[in-house]
Amino acid sequence: MTDIDVTEIRIILEDLTEEQxxxxxxxxxxxxxxxxxxxxxxxxxxxxxxxxxxxxxELGVI
Structure with missing residues (x-):
């Protein structure tokens, strides 16, 4: 599994749509x-x- 910190998770989540x-x-x-x-x-x-x-x-964003 990829090693991602909390800040990186938040940044990635901000790029997703509300539906996602x-x-x-x-x-x-x-x-x-x-x-x-x-x-x-x-x-x-x-x-x-x-x-x-x-x-x-699974969404393919990381």
Missing amino acids: LINILEKNGYTNKGKKNVLIREIMTKISHDIVIQELD
């Missing part, structure tokens, strides 16, 4: 509708960074 962010949340058992910055915060606080990295890898 919502899909990451929903795939991991969370539902949230909101502005992009809220979705990013929810992903960063509720989902393990290892899982977020895996999700980003």
Whole structure:
């Protein structure tokens, strides 16, 4: 797995669409509708960074 720090994760998440962010949340058992910055915060606080990295890898963005 790629070694990515928290800052890099946030930068990558900022480049995703709201739909992609919502899909990451929903795939991991969370539902949230909101502005992009809220979705990013929810992903960063509720989902393990290892899982977020895996999700980003599956999207092909890392």
